[in-house]
Amino acid sequence: MQLYSFFNSSTSYRVRIALRLKGVEHEYLGVNIRTGEHRAPNYVEHINASAAVPAIVEGDFHLGQSLAIIDWLDARYPEPRLIPAEPQARARVLELAYLIGCDIHPVNNLRVLKYLQDVLEVSPEQKSAWYRHWIAEGMASVERLLAQAATSHDGPWCFGAAPTLADCCLVPQIANALRMGCDLLAYERSMAVYRHASEHPAFAAAEPQRQPDYTT
CATH class of the missing domain: 1.20.1050.10 (Glutathione S-transferase Yfyf (Class Pi); Chain A, domain 2)
Structure with missing residues (x-):
C-alpha cells in the first residue's frame, strides 16, 4: 500500500493516524502541495483525480478524500474500528x-x-x-x-x-x-x-x- 501525503496537510495527518492505529504497513510518498506537485498531470491522472492529498493506492485501487479513505480502511482492516457499527x-x-x-x-x-x-x-x-x-x-x-x-x-x-x-x-x-x-x-x-x-x-x-x- 502507498500513501501519498504532505507532512503539513491535516487531511493527510488524519489518514496517517488511522494507518498507525490499525498497524497497516505502507509506503510514504511525499507530495509537496506548496510547490504544486498535487496538480502535476501524471498525479491527477493516475493517483488522485481531485488533485489533492491524501491518496491511497493498493494495487490498481486508488482512493482520495481522507474521510472516504478512513471508511475504506475500517472495512478493509476492521480492527480497531474507528467508525462504530452501532x-x-x-x-x-x-x-x-x-x-x-x-x-x-x-x-x-x-x-x-x-x-x-x-x-x-x-x-x-x-x-x-x-x-x-x-x-x-x-x-x-x-x-x-x-x-x-x-x-x-x-x-x-x-x-x-x-x-x-x-x-x-x-x-x-x-x-x-x-x-x-x-x-x-x-x-x-x-x-x-x-x-x-x-x-x-x-x-x-x-x-x-x-x-x-x-x-x-
Whole structure:
C-alpha cells in the first residue's frame, strides 16, 4: 500500500493516524502541495483525480478524500474500528468528524488561504483574522458536541475509552490551529483530547515533524 501525503496537510495527518492505529504497513510518498506537485498531470491522472492529498493506492485501487479513505480502511482492516457499527454511536462520531471535515477545514485550507492572498489580495492581518474567525466558530461547536458526549461516555477520547474517526480529525485540526497562532485555551475538552493523543504512539508517529518530507 502507498500513501501519498504532505507532512503539513491535516487531511493527510488524519489518514496517517488511522494507518498507525490499525498497524497497516505502507509506503510514504511525499507530495509537496506548496510547490504544486498535487496538480502535476501524471498525479491527477493516475493517483488522485481531485488533485489533492491524501491518496491511497493498493494495487490498481486508488482512493482520495481522507474521510472516504478512513471508511475504506475500517472495512478493509476492521480492527480497531474507528467508525462504530452501532447506529447512534456511528452517527455521533460522524457528526463531529463531518463538523471538522466539512465546516472547519475547507474554509481554512491552503488553496483558500492562497486565493485570499494571491487573488483577492487581502492583507496578512486580514488573512489571519479570517483563519481565527472560522477556527473560533468551528471549535466552539466541537466543544459543545464533546460536552454532550461526556454525559454518556467516560474516557479520555472524544467518545470514550478508545480513539475514533473523530479523534483522527480533531487532533490534526488543533495542530494546524496552534501552528497558525490561534488561542485555543477556551476549548478545554478539545485540548484535553489533544494532549492525551500526543502521548499515544500512533498519534505521535503521525505528527508532521516525524514525516520523511518534513521541512521547516
